[in-house]
Amino acid sequence: MTDGPVRQASLREHNLGLVLRQAANAMRPPSRADIAAATSLTRATVSALVDDLIAGGLLTEVGPAPRAGAGRPAAGLVLSASGPAGLGLEINVDYLAACVVDLAGAVRHRDVRHADQRPGHPDQVLAEVAELAADARAHAEREGLAVAGAALAVPGLVTAHGVVRLAPNLGWRDVDVPTGLAALDGLPVTVDNEANLAALGELHAGPAGPASFLYVSGEIGIGAGIVLHGALFRGARGWSGELGHVAVRPDGPACSCGARGCLEQYAGQEAILRAAAAGGIDDLRARATAGDPGVLAALAAAGAALGVAVAGVVNLLDVEAVVLGGIYAPLAPWLRPAVVAEIHRRVLTDAWSPVDVRPSVLGADAAVVGAAGSVVRAIRDNPTKWLTRIIP
Amino acid sequence: MTDGPVRQASLREHNLGLVLRQAANAMRPPSRADIAAATSLTRATVSALVDDLIAGGLLTEVGPAPRAGAGRPAAGLVLSASGPAGLGLEINVDYLAACVVDLAGAVRHRDVRHADQRPGHPDQVLAEVAELAADARAHAEREGLAVAGAALAVPGLVTAHGVVRLAPNLGWRDVDVPTGLAALDGLPVTVDNEANLAALGELHAGPAGPASFLYVSGEIGIGAGIVLHGALFRGARGWSGELGHVAVRPDGPACSCGARGCLEQYAGQEAILRAAAAGGIDDLRARATAGDPGVLAALAAAGAALGVAVAGVVNLLDVEAVVLGGIYAPLAPWLRPAVVAEIHRRVLTDAWSPVDVRPSVLGADAAVVGAAGSVVRAIRDNPTKWLTRIIP
DNA sequence: GGCAAATAATTCAACCGTTGAACAAATCAG
DNA sequence: CTGATTTGTTCAACGGTTGAATTATTTGCC
Numbered sequence: 051m052t053d054g055p056v057r058q059a060s061l062r063e064h065n066l067g068l069v070l071r072q073a074a075n076a077m078r079p080p081s082r083a084d085i086a087a088a089t090s091l092t093r094a095t096v097s098a099l100v101d102d103l104i105a106g107g108l109l110t111e112v113g114p115a116p117r118a119g120a121g122r123p124a125a126g127l128v129l130s131a132s133g134p135a136g137l138g139l140e141i142n143v144d145y146l147a148a149c150v151v152d153l154a155g156a157v158r159h160r161d162v163r164h165a166d167q168r169p170g171h172p173d174q175v176l177a178e179v180a181e182l183a184a185d186a187r188a189h190a191e192r193e194g195l196a197v198a199g200a201a202l203a204v205p206g207l208v209t210a211h212g213v214v215r216l217a218p219n220l221g222w223r224d225v226d227v228p229t230g231l232a233a234l235d236g237l238p239v240t241v242d243n244e245a246n247l248a249a250l251g252e253l254h255a256g257p258a259g260p261a262s263f264l265y266v267s268g269e270i271g272i273g274a275g276i277v278l279h280g281a282l283f284r285g286a287r288g289w290s291g292e293l294g295h296v297a298v299r300p301d302g303p304a305c306s307c308g309a310r311g312c313l314e315q316y317a318g319q320e321a322i323l324r325a326a327a328a329g330g331i332d333d334l335r336a337r338a339t340a341g342d343p344g345v346l347a348a349l350a351a352a353g354a355a356l357g358v359a360v361a362g363v364v365n366l367l368d369v370e371a372v373v374l375g376g377i378y379a380p381l382a383p384w385l386r387p388a389v390v391a392e393i394h395r396r397v398l399t400d401a402w403s404p405v406d407v408r409p410s411v412l413g414a415d416a417a418v419v420g421a422a423g424s425v426v427r428a429i430r431d432n433p434t435k436w437l438t439r440i441i442p
Numbered sequence: 443m444t445d446g447p448v449r450q451a452s453l454r455e456h457n458l459g460l461v462l463r464q465a466a467n468a469m470r471p472p473s474r475a476d477i478a479a480a481t482s483l484t485r486a487t488v489s490a491l492v493d494d495l496i497a498g499g500l501l502t503e504v505g506p507a508p509r510a511g512a513g514r515p516a517a518g519l520v521l522s523a524s525g526p527a528g529l530g531l532e533i534n535v536d537y538l539a540a541c542v543v544d545l546a547g548a549v550r551h552r553d554v555r556h557a558d559q560r561p562g563h564p565d566q567v568l569a570e571v572a573e574l575a576a577d578a579r580a581h582a583e584r585e586g587l588a589v590a591g592a593a594l595a596v597p598g599l600v601t602a603h604g605v606v607r608l609a610p611n612l613g614w615r616d617v618d619v620p621t622g623l624a625a626l627d628g629l630p631v632t633v634d635n636e637a638n639l640a641a642l643g644e645l646h647a648g649p650a651g652p653a654s655f656l657y658v659s660g661e662i663g664i665g666a667g668i669v670l671h672g673a674l675f676r677g678a679r680g681w682s683g684e685l686g687h688v689a690v691r692p693d694g695p696a697c698s699c700g701a702r703g704c705l706e707q708y709a710g711q712e713a714i715l716r717a718a719a720a721g722g723i724d725d726l727r728a729r730a731t732a733g734d735p736g737v738l739a740a741l742a743a744a745g746a747a748l749g750v751a752v753a754g755v756v757n758l759l760d761v762e763a764v765v766l767g768g769i770y771a772p773l774a775p776w777l778r779p780a781v782v783a784e785i786h787r788r789v790l791t792d793a794w795s796p797v798d799v800r801p802s803v804l805g806a807d808a809a810v811v812g813a814a815g816s817v818v819r820a821i822r823d824n825p826t827k828w829l830t831r832i833i834p
Numbered sequence: 835g836g837c838a839a840a841t842a843a844t845t846c847a848a849c850c851g852t853t854g855a856a857c858a859a860a861t862c863a864g
Numbered sequence: 865c866t867g868a869t870t871t872g873t874t875c876a877a878c879g880g881t882t883g884a885a886t887t888a889t890t891t892g893c894c
Contacts, residue, residue, distance in 0.1 A: 053460070054460075054481070054482070055457060055460055055481045055482055055483045055852095056452075056453050056456045056457055056460075056852095057453075057851095057852065057853085057879095058453070058851070058852060058853090058878080058879045058880060059879075059880090060448075060453075061448050061450070061452075061453060061851095061879085061880060061881080062879080062880065062881095064448045065447060065448055065880090065881090068445070068446075068447055068448075081841095081842070081843090082842075082843065083841075083842055083843080089446075089447045090446070090447055091447045091881080091882095092881065092882055092883070093842080093843070093844090094843090094844075094845085094846095094881075094882070094883075095880080095881055095882075096843095097843060097844065098844095098880085098881085119840075119841085119890095119891070119892090120838095120839060120840040120841070120889095120890060120891040120892065121839085121840045121841025121842070121889080121890060121891075122840080122841050122842040122843075122888060122889040122890055123841085123842080123889070123890065124841080124842060124843090125842080125843085207790075207791065215794070260678075261678065262677070262678035274758065276758070276759075278670075278675065278678075279678075283670065283759075284760075285654070285759055285760025285761070286652075286653065286654035286670075286671075286760050286761055286762045287760055287762070287791075287795050288760070289760040289790075289791040289795065290758060290759050290760040291758065292757040292758065292789075292790045292791070293757070293758060295757050295788060295789075295790050296754040296757055296758065297690075297750050297753065297754060297788060298689075298692065299691060299692065300690065300691065300746075300747075300750045307788075307790055308787065309787050309788040312788075354692075355692075358689050358692045359754075361688075361689065362688040362689060362751075362754060363758060365684040365685070365687050365688055366666065366668070366682060366683065366684065366685060366688065366755060366758075367668075367675075367677055367682050368676075368677025368678050368679055368680070368681040368682040369677070369678055370678045370679070395700065395701050396687060396689060396699075396701040396704075397684075397687075398599075398681075398684045398687050398699055399599065399679075399681040399684070402607070403679050403681065448881095449850095449880095449881065449882085450849080450850045450851060450880070450881060450882090451850080451851090453850085453851060453852080453880095454850085454851065454852095457851090457852090473870095473871070473872090474871075474872065475870075475871055475872075483852080483853095484852065484853055484854070485871080485872070485873090486852075486853070486854080486855095486872090486873075486874085486875095487851080487852055487853075488872095489872060489873065490851085490852090490873095506860095506861095509861080509862090509870090511861095511862070511863095511869075511870085512861060512862040512863070512867095512868060512869040512870070513860080513861060513862075513868090513869045513870030513871065514859060514860040514861055514869080514870055514871040514872075515860070515861065515870090515871080516870080516871060516872090517871085517872085
């Protein structure tokens with residue numbers, strides 16, 4: 051709202067980003083002329099901008115594609131696969147993960163270490179994350195990728211400065227991640243909620259997904275990432291998305307948060323496993339596939355509770371889609387019908403503007419991939435920062 | 443996200459708006475030098491921009507304020523009170539209203555006609571609105587105000603093109619307002635949901651209110667206007683804010699929408715009056731003031747239901763404030779405690795980032811004033827459009 | 835094979851808006 | 865009255881985009 055002034059340089063900044071995004075989002079590698087036509091900039095301007103982007107290592111020319119008809123062949127422009135890359139990190143209850151995504155969005159490296167993180171002290175966990183990060187970085191550099199930054203996904207509430215205010219299922223409280231991760235010599239690290247980064251991952255996964263959706267992350271807790279008009283919404287103070295503590299029945303069972311009837315008590319991982327008398331998600335899935343009536347009933351009940359909460363969100367925010375992530379992704383075949391039914395029943399505008407309910411396409415990797423992607427997205431959206439970092 | 447290109451002219455466009463907003467939001471009439479300092483533009487640039495804005499009738503100079511210390515006295519700049527004005531219109535169940543707001547945000551004219559609008563045909567109602575609008579416009583012109591545009595508030599779902607898709611309490615369905623209001627010879631008219639415009643009214647009412655809040659409009663139905671980061675959020679397709687049909691108890695009483703346990707069944711006007719056995723809001727308020735236990739219990743119950751729904755919203759969106767509007771404004775003394783209690787109980791982050799729950803400052807006028815304000819805000823945010831309309 | 839048509843990319847003078855410094859205007863303190 | 869101080873304007877310079885002309889490279893046709 052109260053935005054800054056615009057000087058001449060901001061012009062260039064904006065248009066560099068525009069050209070880069072145009073090259074990124076096109077179906078086929080566009081020519082300079084294509085970009086000029088799409089952006090309504092001049093060919094002269096686009097040429098100048100592209101020169102800068104190529105010099106900065108963000109764009110590369112690919113051999114001319116065979117053309118139909120006469121005319122000089124166009125040089126296709128693609129995001130440089132050897133340009134700056136993003137490092138994604140994730141701390142979760144029972145694993146640590148890292149991955150590297152290049153500027154074009156391709157996952158170039160992935161690493162997961164399964165182990166219960168709850169007993170360890172936060173410093174110990176962060177040290178292991180730093181180790182994982184160093185490994186991933188070395189691997190990337192062996193492929194000729196320069197890692198531009200890192201993002202860490204954590205299942206909890208994170209402040210704007212990267213302090214984990216509260217991560218109940220990890221047993222963390224007020225952990226200052228940036229100082230704990232100082233080992234990554236100078237690499238800028240951002241920290242964010244796991245559901246937020248997973249939502250970003252989903253947003254950028256498909257070629258053209260919905261611009262407004264709710265990503266629901268089912269884990270031991272239930273989080274949500276809210277994407278509105280193609281941008282992640284973090285809330286006024288960074289604490290949006292606490293879907294797990296939306297009330298489903300105001301006088302339902304007591305929740306660990308102190309309230310009653312929270313969604314978590316009906317559709318959280320532990321509630322589902324208890325209701326289905328299952329030992330784990332794999333077991334649950336197997337028995338659901340086999341048609342175990344108790345398991346099917348438990349999943350239907352969880353889906354209905356989830357549907358009630360999600361329908362409220364849709365009524366309120368009018369999102370186009372709901373993405374089922376975390377443990378909900380593999381359970382989607384059994385949860386989805388109940389969620390869809392509640393949306394049909396409760397969303398006022400459902401008749402003329404339906405809501406797409408679908409499982410996550412990235413599955414369990416959504417948060418790490420989203421984290422790594424968020425780093426390269428920042429460069430894509432404001433290439434100037436990167437270019438001036440290269441050539442000051 | 444996929445925004446357009448930035449040409450040289452966009453620079454000017456942006457900076458004109460920046461200067462104008464700076465003059466509007468300042469505590470005292472700022473000088474050109476003040477604006478330059480606040481925006482980090484040059485004094486030269488600000489002078490050039492201010493010249494354009496004065497020539498276009500959007501800014502005016504006020505006599506130099508007495509200054510402390512040496513130096514040439516500064517010419518204060520204020521939004522022109524004789525510049526373009528906005529016409530606000532409202533159709534509600536039991537009244538029609540109009541108001542005129544000048545560029546500085548002052549309400550210069552107001553008119554309300556109480557009458558039940560439900561029996562009349564939409565065309566008939568729109569004809570009366572047109573009459574009211576013509577009156578208001580004539581009145582404004584007698585004061586030397588040129589009306590730049592109009593905005594109409596309607597208690598229902600409105601498409602982007604101004605068609606009222608559904609207004610249940612008015613009995614309207616697919617009413618094309620712009621063609622029905624064509625009588626306002628050429629005046630551009632936008633149509634929007636009543637709660638949305640009321641939220642805008644609240645946003646601009648105070649000098650510096652919260653940038654993210656939920657405006658709850660209690661009427662026969664319950665609507666909500668969502669303001670995020672200082673901008674109204676309309677949803678992906680324009681149908682956000684259906685708070686009245688958020689489920690409070692999934693298997694509660696049947697609602698007119700076809701679902702069960704919607705908030706409207708607990709905290710809608712009719713539900714409250716029925717529970718309190720009251721004839722109207724005035725009666726209810728009088729008996730609440732007198733301490734009637736039945737009325738107090740009914741209001742506490744309604745407040746609790748509202749609080750459950752609102753707490754869910756806060757958990758999800760992390761808004762800084764909740765504004766109680768419509769009939770909730772006069773009933774706030776009795777509703778607020780229950781709402782606050784539910785927020786304390788259910789909002790996870792409440793302990794370290796509290797939510798302000800307060801009654802609307804504009805009261806019943808919020809929607810009309812917000813509608814009129816939205817017209818002048820559009821000019822404030824993009825003065826270029828207005829300037830080129832004056833001098834093409 | 836050669837030439838015209840067509841399309842891509844670059845070059846360059848012109849234009850537009852902002853900048854920075856110099857300058858004129860208006861006031862106060864002594 | 866004079867010097868200090870702050871406001872506002874003027875003007876050459878600069879950065880960035882534009883549009884037209886030019887060069888480059890291919891296809892299609894005779």
